[in-house]
Amino acid sequence: MPAPLSPITLEVIVLSLGIFLLLAESFSRSEDKSWMARLSIVVLGVVFAWSFHTSGNAGIDLSKAFYSADETALFFKRLALLTTMIVQVMAIEYGGVLARFIPSSKTGAGTGEFYALPVLTCAGLMFMASAVDFLLIFVSLELVTISFYILVAYMRKQSTSLEAGVKYLILGALSTGFLVYGITWIFGLTGETNLFRIAQVLPGMLAEGGRLHDSQTPLLFGIILVLVSLGFKIAAAPFQIWVPDVYQGAPTPITAFLSVGSKAAGFIVLIRVIQPFIGLPEIGPKVMGALAVLAGLSLLYGNLAAMPQDNLKRMLAYSSIGHAGYLLVAVASTGPSLSTLGQSNVAVSFYLAGYLLMTLLSFLVMTVVANHSRGDDIIHFNGLAKRSPFLAFGMLISMLSLAGIPFTAGFYGKFLVFAAAVREHHFVLIGIGVVTVAAGFYYYLRVISAMYWQEPTDETPVTIRPLTRFTIGALILGIIFFGIFPATILEMLNSAPVQNTPIALQTSLK
């Protein structure tokens, strides 16, 4: 067994891979650039395996660090790696469509970067998972967002893709402005950008005679501005306006990447950013209240607006707003103690792991079907069970899991979320949640009914590449396995030590 690696080596390998791919592409003569995706899947897989054998935070003073490699961070890094690998599988499948919409002088020209940029984005997501300082949070968030601006607008000959890119760019820039402004307020008041340092200095500033004793409004203002920006990244209502158009217009693999990778990284940053504040009786409840409002709005808006959608991509966009709502319920159910914090984090992490599997599965099936039917409306899925029983079964499992049927990963995720909400007595949110779960059944089952009970418009069987078939099979097994044996992930999450948490503990709360 080799000595454990310093955790940052993981990001360094991923970054080197991205740069290597860019260089190698310019020397490659082959027209088919999908070898880049295959190579990156292999290397990212090795990094994934390696992430179980790192030295963690040993010997690091987190109050002076930018980067923390605690168990939660490593878990989210693994989510990022897994997402990127599956997105690359999708990108191989999508290559034909992509080439049609790129202005190129010869076949295959300009497609190389489509396989290299997700790798660099993945490195950004991994940095976000570890960032414990506002500076690194900001920089890595920008790395991810800027890569997404490019990837969303990649199909330049398709006007919807360009429109999506412009909308995402303008609203993204606005939300970045809010983030920087919020960080400025927090830095101006506390004099620190490191979350651990902020947690250390805040109790003193709020105590009798401290700088913030008279009024916490400025600090709350800063926190709220940061929350606005993170709400944009995780696609929570009322910062969701961009979601449907961008999700529908972007190339399908990128939509999947946005809805899983960007959301997961946004949530880990959200969890970390609120940690210094939740233990403070003057501020914690207010922040939690704001998050609860966001959760309720996202649940209602996402799930109700998904019901009348006829385009599957657009429907999944709305449903992704709804899922951000469930996740926010778990975040908002963090009580001011380390054990409740741990439970909420476990609920969010588990939910995201399940969400990753089922969302990527549905997008992967959609990519294959859309290649054959030339469209991603729900009617294009009519009679899919006759054309390809395997694909239809994959979609069935992912829709059932998204809806939250027992024995799928989606069910146990929702169970953990509602358990956290019950513990914190968020009964309004639970009420909204029950209604929206019912709404979810309606629109997810619509897809299933189209696949199994409608007649196909086109009888040709759908062919699937072996790699895609393998990935779909693995995702189906994953969803069912983690639905029946959730303990396998939960044990990994529960072992995460909570002392790596920048929580401001006042004596009464210990």
Add this chain to the structure above:
Amino acid sequence: MSPVLFWFFTFLMLAFATLVVVNRNPVASALSLVVTFLSLAALFVGLNAYFIAVIQVLVYAGAVMVLFLFIIMLMDLKAERRRKFNLLAVGGGVLVSVGFVGELVLVLGRFKLGESPFPALRAEKIDDVREVGMTLFTTHNLPFQVIGVLILVATIGVVILSRRELK
């Protein structure tokens, strides 16, 4: 910095920032932005942050604005003049900005800390170029490296999205 100069440059900055948005002619907008950048640089000088002030002028007022003007001159300006205002969008924008400013005023009203005088700047000269360099390459090196990757990605993006035909 004397309060008179502070208010003068702040007013100049805000007035020209408004003009950037209000002007129908993009060239005039871009030139107003230059004035905004220059006033901001003056405010930095007032804080003894000479290095940032110089960078502000060189990078923003110099390089970025020249690029802006080039791009504007490549565009069809008449199309912009013919564009009608969407009254609903303008109304919504005004509503949001007024709301935000109102919130800001409210927060500043409760900001007791803001009423205490700004501590006097230290008299001795600070070698700020050296300080910035040391910070970037020693204590804050990790975010700096990530910015390097960010710029690489942005460069690739520009090439991909702007070339007429990809080879």
